[in-house]
Amino acid sequence: MATLLEDAVKSLKRNCISSVIFESEENLLDYLDTLIDDGVTVGVGDSITLEALGVYDYLKKRDITYYNKYDEALGKEDKKELYLKNFQADYFLSSANAISSDGKIYNMDGNGSRVAPIIYGPKKVLIICGVNKIVKDEKDAVERIRAHAAPLDAKRLAKKTPCAVTGHCADCKSKDKICNYFTVIQGQFDETRIRVIFVNKELGY
Numbered sequence: 001m002a003t004l005l006e007d008a009v010k011s012l013k014r015n016c017i018s019s020v021i022f023e024s025e026e027n028l029l030d031y032l033d034t035l036i037d038d039g040v041t042v043g044v045g046d047s048i049t050l051e052a053l054g055v056y057d058y059l060k061k062r063d064i065t066y067y068n069k070y071d072e073a074l075g076k077e078d079k080k081e082l083y084l085k086n087f088q089a090d091y092f093l094s095s096a097n098a099i100s101s102d103g104k105i106y107n108m109d110g111n112g113s114r115v116a117p118i119i120y121g122p123k124k125v126l127i128i129c130g131v132n133k134i135v136k137d138e139k140d141a142v143e144r145i146r147a148h149a150a151p152l153d154a155k156r157l158a159k160k161t162p163c164a165v166t167g168h169c170a171d172c173k174s175k176d177k178i179c180n181y182f183t184v185i186q187g188q189f190d191e192t193r194i195r196v197i198f199v200n201k202e203l204g205y
Helices: 002-014 024-036 048-052 055-061 076-088 114-121 138-156 162-167
Strands: 018-022 043-044 066-067 091-094 097-099 106-109 124-130 180-183 196-198
Touching: 002 018, 002 097, 002 196, 018 024, 024 055, 024 124, 024 196, 048 055, 048 124, 055 076, 066 076, 076 091, 076 114, 091 114, 097 138, 106 114, 106 138, 114 124, 114 180, 138 162
Parallel strands: 018 196, 043 066, 043 091, 091 124, 124 196
Antiparallel strands: 097 106, 106 180
């Protein structure tokens, strides 16, 4: 894993994507304190990793405009409006389903509200993930999503899909499927926009 992490960091840099590594959630939150100024706008994507690291709770305590998609007072139309606001946010925080040792970022999404602002819109994007998300290549990234990340997420969301039962993608046509948008980020023009933050532990799916 140490070799994969080292290779991923080097490859991300070659692809104009900066990255940093932290040993704990405390180190991560201290870093966010230095990075995110008071008064800015911050959006987030759905992420078990961010939840486990306490990022959502941290953002609630900051003096910022936080587009909190988990606010129970939000209705369906409110969420749609919030998702659109994410495109104009100063920061958008999310995770990744996989990052390959050749510096590519892989994500699968249900409605696109997570992957779309990662690709375009917000001024800065922070991809926060555990080292368990690092894989060798695209083949392993796809397999990780099909056999691990997507089935677990479908089960968590109580989706009526084959993978929620079997634990592996069946290329289903279910209306409930969350595998609608598959994205691969393999570089960027502005090397300061997307930044990958690794936390040296296993986190999320």
